[in-house]
Amino acid sequence: MNKKERERYRKRLLKKKEEIIDKISETYSESKEVESGIAQDVVDKAESSYTKEFLLSLSDTEREQLFLIDEALKRIDKGEFAVCQMCQKNIGKKRLDAIPWTPYCIDCQEKEEEKSS
Ligand SMILES: [Zn+2]
Numbered sequence: 001m002n003k004k005e006r007e008r009y010r011k012r013l014l015k016k017k018e019e020i021i022d023k024i025s026e027t028y029s030e031s032k033e034v035e036s037g038i039a040q041d042v043v044d045k046a047e048s049s050y051t052k053e054f055l056l057s058l059s060d061t062e063r064e065q066l067f068l069i070d071e072a073l074k075r076i077d078k079g080e081f082a083v084c085q086m087c088q089k090n091i092g093k094k095r096l097d098a099i100p101w102t103p104y105c106i107d108c109q110e111k112e113e114e115k116s117s
Contacts, residue, residue, distance in 0.1 A: 006076050006081055009076065009082075009096065010073065012100050013069050013072055013073055013076075013101060014073070016065075016069055016100075016101070017066060017069045020058075020062050020065060020066055020069075021066075023062075024057055065101065068101040068102070068103060069101045071101070071103060072100060072101040072103070082096055084103070084104050084105035085103040085104060086104050086105070086111075087108055089105055090105075091105045091106075092105065
């Protein structure tokens with residue numbers, strides 16, 4: 001995969017990540033206002049609980065997706081993007097276009113689904 005293609009996938013991943021975060025922060029911003037009166041010395045603590053609460057406010061699917069997107073972005077940086085994390089084969093382009101954050105090739109994904117069903 002050349003650099004241009006990698007950057008294209010990176011953009012798609014970042015955009016997807018933004019979409020998820022935007023969607024959640026809309027609902028979450030209301031409760032953030034409640035916290036705005038807290039003293040400065042607990043701000044750090046509040047920041048971390050904010051992150052935690054934020055993550056908790058995500059549905060399992062969204063949390064999972066954010067995680068997978070982050071992992072995929074890391075793989076782009078390492079130059080390992082489009083390599084199946086199970087069998088190390090290249091993931092098909094069609095599959096990457098449909099689900100750019102997927103860590104597995106179609107064969108391994110099917111095996112995983114068989115296991116969990
Ligand atoms: Zn595989």
